Amino acid sequence: MLMNSIIKIPLLLSCLLFLSCSSPSPPINVILISVDTLRPDHLHCYGYSRNTSPNIDRLANRGTLFKRTVSTTTWTLPAHMALFTSLYDSVHGVKTGNTRLDLERTTLSEVFKEHGYATAAFVSGPYLNRHFGFNQGFDQYQDLTDAQIPAELMFQEDALSGETLKDFIEGKQKANRAAHRSITSPIVTEAVLKWFETMEQPFFLFVHYFDVHYDFIPPGKYATLFDPEYDGEISGENFIRNPMVQPGMPQEDLNHILALYDGEIAFTDYHIGLLLDDIEERGLSNNTLIVLTSDHGEEFFEHGVKGHQLNLYEQTLRIPLLFSLPGRVQQGREIANLVRIIDVGPTILELADLSVPPEMMGRSLTPFLFGRMRGPAPPAFCELKTARKDLYGLRGEGWKVLYNKKNRRWEFYRFGAKHGEARSSRLPVPDRFREKLLDDLRTYKQMGNTLPRKDHQRSADLPPGLRRKLKDLGYIN
Numbered sequence: 383m384l385m386n387s388i389i390k391i392p393l394l395l396s397c398l399l400f401l402s403c404s405s406p407s408p409p410i411n412v413i414l415i416s417v418d419t420l421r422p423d424h425l426h427c428y429g430y431s432r433n434t435s436p437n438i439d440r441l442a443n444r445g446t447l448f449k450r451t452v453s454t455t456t457w458t459l460p461a462h463m464a465l466f467t468s469l470y471d472s473v474h475g476v477k478t479g480n481t482r483l484d485l486e487r488t489t490l491s492e493v494f495k496e497h498g499y500a501t502a503a504f505v506s507g508p509y510l511n512r513h514f515g516f517n518q519g520f521d522q523y524q525d526l527t528d529a530q531i532p533a534e535l536m537f538q539e540d541a542l543s544g545e546t547l548k549d550f551i552e553g554k555q556k557a558n559r560a561a562h563r564s565i566t567s568p569i570v571t572e573a574v575l576k577w578f579e580t581m582e583q584p585f586f587l588f589v590h591y592f593d594v595h596y597d598f599i600p601p602g603k604y605a606t607l608f609d610p611e612y613d614g615e616i617s618g619e620n621f622i623r624n625p626m627v628q629p630g631m632p633q634e635d636l637n638h639i640l641a642l643y644d645g646e647i648a649f650t651d652y653h654i655g656l657l658l659d660d661i662e663e664r665g666l667s668n669n670t671l672i673v674l675t676s677d678h679g680e681e682f683f684e685h686g687v688k689g690h691q692l693n694l695y696e697q698t699l700r701i702p703l704l705f706s707l708p709g710r711v712q713q714g715r716e717i718a719n720l721v722r723i724i725d726v727g728p729t730i731l732e733l734a735d736l737s738v739p740p741e742m743m744g745r746s747l748t749p750f751l752f753g754r755m756r757g758p759a760p761p762a763f764c765e766l767k768t769a770r771k772d773l774y775g776l777r778g779e780g781w782k783v784l785y786n787k788k789n790r791r792w793e794f795y796r797f798g799a800k801h802g803e804a805r806s807s808r809l810p811v812p813d814r815f816r817e818k819l820l821d822d823l824r825t826y827k828q829m830g831n832t833l834p835r836k837d838h839q840r841s842a843d844l845p846p847g848l849r850r851k852l853k854d855l856g857y858i859n
């Protein structure tokens with residue numbers, strides 16, 4: 383017996399060594415999904431009462447959900463750039479619609495490409511245009527913003543009743559192209575499923591859904607899913623410019639707008655479900671990391687305005703974030719710690735066993751995903767620069783400080799159990815938070831200026847078509 387054991391142990395050890403040297407675990411695939419304008423508090427898995435998100439919930443159940451995640455800003459272009467570069471907006475430098483990413487910057491997709499991954503992106507909003515530098519590192523970058531939905535896809539949603547997608551598009555979309563009416567989720571999912579047929583592994587795939595972004599005109603049954611009894615005058619069309627959608631509007635009309643927003647979420651969730659089903663059917667689930675997030679939220683007059691890109695309050699700064707990788711990422715776990723959109727990139731790279739470029743500013747969240755905890759994160763820096771706004775903020779665990787550089791106005795909040803941000807909770811700003819914010823602002827601006835500019839930091843000369851689209855969306859004049 384004893385003799386046998388002595389012989390067996392070295393054998394076992396050498397077998398283990400042999401295994402670990404000769405057959406390392408195969409690289410994982412990565413799918414990063416961004417649902418534009420998605421407020422976490424409107425998802426069922428984040429505690430929302432309406433069943434808006436059965437498929438996103440499914441993903442949350444088999445993964446880890448971060449309850450408090452903040453973006454770097456409250457609009458599409460800089461936030462997605464922060465997602466891809468793991469840099470704050472002042473550092474990556476793409477803070478306005480007339481800038482593009484410096485070629486010297488490293489993106490998540492570039493790291494995957496360098497390590498032999500197939501890289502592909504399917505996007506559906508004008509601020510994800512390749513013109514801004516988003517295509518850096520992608521073998522394939524498909525922009526489906528203007529795609530027309532082919533007939534067979536229009537009827538794929540078998541639950542549509544009465545009004546089909548086809549009727550919807552032909553009848554309404556053509557009538558007024560000035561508002562943001564495109565329906566793209568079906569075609570985004572379809573394009574990805576088509577790509578799956580010829581894809582090579584391992585892959586890094588980015589999928590961007592845009593239907594949750596205003597206008598709120600969900601097709602078919604989704605138009606009446608959450609308030610079928612409404613018989614008022616308000617519609618989700620022309621959301622930004624419609625003067626009837628204003629602070630103090632009748633509560634039932636505002637509730638209808640919210641029901642339409644939720645309808646867009648449910649519609650998009652359905653198409654994410656088709657994608658998840660296909661991943662399972664192809665047997666990719668166990669070897670594919672799926673990450674779902676957003677770029678910013680949406681405000682419905684909680685602070686007196688509608689839409690986003692207007693302030694840095696919680697309704698537009700907070701985003702959902704969940705990771706699923708069966709066998710590695712803990713299932714059904716919720717993390718209450720504050721985390722940031724810039725942490726997503728380093729986390730994905732670590733899960734894929736790739737080294738994180740030192741310039742990336744985020745910190746990996748993998749300890750949380752493996753069931754451990756981490757010390758408190760540095761406060762999240764956020765900013766918003768437009769023709770009319772020059773806003774900065776720091777969001778820490780349980781507090782937030784905001785600075786309006788134009789009128790030198792400061793705001794400070796402490797968050798209680800409800801995590802509200804009512805005007806009444808405004809407090810005097812402690813000096814140390816004021817100093818920390820100004821200090822961070824100086825540091826990040828300086829970091830943003832350290833790259834050789836030369837020809838790299840080109841100003842983005844918008845092509846006329848793209849300019850028109852952004853104008854239609856109400857982003858530029």
Ligand SMILES: [Zn+2]
Nearest residue numbers: 418419458677
């Ligand atoms: Zn957006």
